[in-house]
Amino acid sequence: DIVMTQSPDSLAVSLGERATINCKSSQSVLYSSNNKNYLAWYQQKPGQPPKLLIYWASTRESGVPDRFSGSGSETDFTLTITSLQAEDVAVYYCQQYYTTPFTFGPGTIVDIK
Amino acid sequence: EVQLVESGEGLVQPGGSLRLSCAASGLTFSNYAMHWVRQAPGKGLEYISGISSDGGSTYYADSVKGRFTISRDNSKNTLYLQMGSLRVEDMVVYYCARSRSSSSYDAFNIWGQGTMVTVSS
Numbered sequence: 447d448i449v450m451t452q453s454p455d456s457l458a459v460s461l462g463e464r465a466t467i468n469c470k471s472s473q474s475v476l477y478s479s480n481n482k483n484y485l486a487w488y489q490q491k492p493g494q495p496p497k498l499l500i501y502w503a504s505t506r507e508s509g510v511p512d513r514f515s516g517s518g519s520e521t522d523f524t525l526t527i528t529s530l531q532a533e534d535v536a537v538y539y540c541q542q543y544y545t546t547p548f549t550f551g552p553g554t555i556v557d558i559k
Numbered sequence: 560e561v562q563l564v565e566s567g568e569g570l571v572q573p574g575g576s577l578r579l580s581c582a583a584s585g586l587t588f589s590n591y592a593m594h595w596v597r598q599a600p601g602k603g604l605e606y607i608s609g610i611s612s613d614g615g616s617t618y619y620a621d622s623v624k625g626r627f628t629i630s631r632d633n634s635k636n637t638l639y640l641q642m643g644s645l646r647v648e649d650m651v652v653y654y655c656a657r658s659r660s661s662s663s664y665d666a667f668n669i670w671g672q673g674t675m676v677t678v679s680s
Contacts, residue, residue, distance in 0.1 A: 447620075447621070484664060486666035486667070488604075488667075490604075495654050495656075495670035495671065495672060495673055496596075496604065496654075496656075496667075496670055497670070498659075498666055498667060498668045501659065501665070501666035501668075502666075507666075507668060539603065539604055541604075541606075541666070541667075543664050543665060543666060544664070546609065546618035546619075546663075547606045547607075547618065547619070547620040547621075548594070548606045548609070548618075549606060550596075550603060550604040550605070550606060551603075552603050553603045553604075
């Protein structure tokens with residue numbers, strides 16, 4: 447199975463500041479035939495199911511604010527929240543869907559400083 | 560409105576069986592691959608099973624392989640998870656989720672609200 451790791455485990459950011467979350471996969475999730483990275487980012491708030499933010503490593507899901515962006519390729523990925531808002535307090539997970547089972551990272555807690 | 564609603568929540572003894580259902584509405588169910596993801600209280604997400612849009616391909620995590628069976632009835636717009644040989648560690652919240660496309664190899668853009676399974680003697 448592909449192992450996903452995330453760093454940091456948690457971070458506290460001031461309102462309006464940038465939050466950066468890193469995700470690393472134990473093997474490349476870049477499919478060479480279509481040059482797509484099979485990597486997604488989800489946001490989960492307490493008592494709610496996860497919500498898709500980013501897919502193909504950098505494509506924002508419809509309706510997701512443009513302060514959320516994804517980058518990276520192969521094994522190293524980043525989710526950036528520019529100008530953190532109060533409603534962004536949540537746990538963020540990366541997930542690879544390159545090969546089954548589609549494993550998730552352990553999550554990163556984002557809070558307000 | 561696109562909606563997934565899980566049911567089948569219940570209390571079962573260790574070693575017992577339980578079937579979860581996920582009813583889909585507001586979408587052409589047969590066009591999408593579907594998945595089950597679970598989460599222990601306060602813990603992270605664990606992918607456990609998936610099924611292609613036509614039901615022809617299924618996928619399992621090692622933690623449930625041989626004990627759980629995923630299936631779907633496209634005529635009823637419903638996804639199932641038959642769980643057997645249940646263990647205390649299976650006592651978590653189960654979410655059904657839809658792939659963005661007919662491909663199983665895609666992100667999950669629609670999620671149910673989750674259903675709790677309790678395993679206790």
